[in-house]
Amino acid sequence: MINAIVPDSISVSARHLELGDERVASFAVTGFPREVYPGWLSPLLNYPGRLDVSLHIDPVDPATSAARLKKQLARLESGRRHDAEHGRLPDPQADIATADAHDLSDRVARGEGKLYRVGLYLTIHAGSERELADEVAALRSLCASLLLDAKHTTYRSLQGWVSTLPLGMDLIRMRRTFDTSALSAAFPFTSPDLPAPDPTSVAAPSGVLYGYNIGSQGLVHWDRFGAGMHNHNSVILGRSGAGKSYLVKLELLRSLYRGVEVAVIDPEDEYVRLAAAVGGVQVRLGADNVRLNPFDLPVHTRADGRRAAPRDALQRRALFLHTVIAVLIGRELDAAERAVLDQAIAAAYESVGITTDSRTWSRPVPTLRTLRGVLDGYGDKAATDLAAQLGPYVDGAFSKLFDGQTTTHPDGHLIVFSLRDLPDELKSVGTVLTLDAVWRRITNPAIRRPRLVVVDEAWWLIKEPAGAAFLFKTSKVGRKNNAGLTVITQDALDVLGNEIGQAVVANAETQILLRQAPQAIEKLARLFHLSEGEQEFLLSADQGQGLLSTGTQRVAFQSIASPVEHELITTNPAELTDELGDAETAYVDIDDNEAV
Template structure:
């Protein structure tokens, strides 16, 4: 096997394997399923007779993956937090890490025949770009497996309990590579119908006795059994011209058989001879098959469907086989084990690109497409945050928002739907599973308890608060990539801040603008000579300089700003006295006076940009949650900042999230519409009937999904991630200590211990 994952199979054959994402199929309306079916037919038809391919669906227990759900608390944290962490880990184990929780992974393996590696590499590369692009149209992202990834996949079959990492570093250190890394510790092939690989009893089965009209849910029924199994569809496309000739020859043979049957009946004295019913049905089916190949966009394939099961005892293996038999029987099919050919079956079911079995059946494109591998979108990103359980497949949802082009998002949900609690659980997960900085803008004061529990810094922004926050805070990265000099950007912010604070509806006049810019440049002179915290100026320093300027406009500005610097609204006049270096900061603006709301929000947003630009230079991500985001969208300046952050934030490592009850609250303004357009993550909880039209336009939901959104329980809903829509259940038990810190509805205090509540 080469480093790029291409495997030399011998006899000039090479193969490569791609992982592909699932897409919504079984939970969509009939028209959508038809479109998906037709596009999958196009995918099958794009392969010619010079290639063969396999479709794999690998179902395995979550406990046998390298996904780690436990979170760790530092020894220095409070006992209260340690208790919350321990209870949360126990909850995750009960819910997800038991042997009853399974995940699915889907792959396609393509085999080509070329004389050397370079030719195989080029051809497989073209297949990955051209043919697998048809899966992209279905919403299925694909990724070619490299050598360590492909070896890991094969080892899951040969050595299921070996979860150690396969990497080039490990190969170099151990001197063990390729086959030695994945070969079973022992292999017993002395039995007729099963093989023992190490401690596991394994059996390869094949699907047979297909009915003329098979349901498209068969593959889903088998692979959602929550049993350890690997299902493989081996496909060998046939040359269209040769296929038609072969079917015609078959028809001629059947016609001769029919004539022979009629002739025998005449000799026996039968007055009205008729062909046997079975023969007549075969002829009719073959004629229809030929017509499909000639008139419709159908090709002919030789294919088989193999199922590989494994268990630690013969009894358990037999029970899995019985469960598969029950599912298959409902579709009118049967399964049989390979007898005296289990080794060939094993070689043909694993993702290597070989088909050494004698079982091959003829299919048209549409009949083969009935074994469609799609079910519902599954999102299981290693290292991702947990967003509960997939409501349809019951599998865990682990999502890494950083994987998407725009990681920004929104939480929408009616009051009591679990929206805020869901966002708090995302914060909890983010705190323990990443090292990123986190900022929360909290107009209602609802996140204070959780932030204090986590040891974060709550900054109460109000006239009565003792905390002080300096709008002149700056760092050398403030200008971002555009300009290494941060002062022009800070000057622009101070001009805008004074403009909104003093309510200049038509904008500050040019003279006043120049005066402010001059004072900003002068007040930062010491800082620019020696950039350190001690040299960062304050609003009071700026005010002192402003009063010294000779222009009348300066005198007017100074008089207007006096209340905010030396008067009763001077909360932003001095140096910051809070720990702004804490990785979790929450701005509580619940008690911020009306006269300071716009000014305060502008300063908070500037602080956010200060941190975002600094973290970009440090190659660090910044998460921002803005609750009641519609309040910031009402003011032009704060709305513009949000819009720019949503548009530019990706290259600065920003992951921004807005929260509000109704979609129309955010979509009412052009700024909100632009933010939604630049968000690939949208979380929807229970919605009012009046919001359904807005939701439907935003997400393109089915009638069933729309109905579910109006009736779903608290903590249940659906979300959009990229082009995928996933229905989720993220409810938490209220007896957990953590619930006391994330509950937002006072009515929840009346629930009984052990009740499931929004999470």
């Protein structure tokens, strides 16, 4: 065990140590700012390199504190009087120190605080001397920005390194006196702001602006596609009216500025105005002449103009068609039906010249009518029954979605799949076809830019087996395709009470909680480890307020939008009254069938 943590060798130099293949340099902080704020040492803990921070604290008993403060006040007052007697100008630093000493002495005398002797030591690690020099320069620059005076532990580099090990040994003994309020601000190193990716950088923060920090009034930026992210997924939970869709549309709009491609599954037409304003594409399933053929093969056009498809594209499409047919007839297929359906699918493709030879995959694919005709030709009971059950989707009332080839191949920076016009009887299969189209877009190797898939009101999708499988698959493997999943729901209990829903939440690096209902707060508190204060905040949060959780970091924020953004993303009926009132509505006269 000892051999696992002790370096192979230690070479001691004046200002650094060589610990095996590693180089370390230690610093003692000798100068501190006059005033500090809570979490003021957090930039040290958020340093992007490997930095050890050690804080040694020794309490000073009240009697000793009073005696030392009395001596300090005597020295300061004596110096001021001596300068005044000799006609010297007052020293502002001495005046400030005297006022601080009087204030501290009063608080200690009243028992409102205590004194502590504090030593702050830093050890920076690097792989070579050149890297160590760069790290030292960056660390000293960071300390200077915090008004900390960090001094090398020259000729005591070994003692400095040992002082930063978790041994509780202070071999440097360079201490400063802190009172209770100053020490509490330094411990436990918490900050209300998200850590910067690089505290030494003066560049603007990357990512999307979500709003302002309620605790510090700073801005909350977050980059879901940043380096070091385990995945690019996000889950947003909040009760009705908490501002979920507003926040998502705001993030969506600002992600478009950064070149992120977005696909939205929109059950209630909430993204139509936004798509129209930014030149997006809307696919309105259920409308006239809008079809998605489930037989389409995932053939992609590469950057060189040639068309390509996965080697097992035909086999995977056959498996997908089994799912589509099961959804259409509303039950799982038995063994006989699966066998005859598998043969019929292969025969349907062969009837239009598509075989296992990939060179034939660019030909026009069959349709549901082709499959029904093949089943009718078999003559056995299982095939005949399947063909009869497909009748309404080929010739009947529900044929509008399947009667022909795919009419639209959406392409663009924003694609909105609207499901509002789908009748309830086609909602399930329409959702399956939409998810398939989105998945083919995600896995298209010709698209290399980041992509987001937004699923609004995901609770209804999780209730569908095919929809739940899509969410689970996308949350797991979306990162490999540089894609992120955004799941939005107001029914937190329905999502969290489902195994698939819990898996989707667990695989979301970014988790946003808006205002919650009292019935759901206990389950959310257990799942997200919310403190009592955070629970109270979520129960009383205003519209647009919430918690942004990213791993171990958590920040309370208020979403903000510019007037132009607000006009595009709001769904407040009162604000949309004028716009809707000015729109012309077409009515059909059922007598002469003319629009008026």
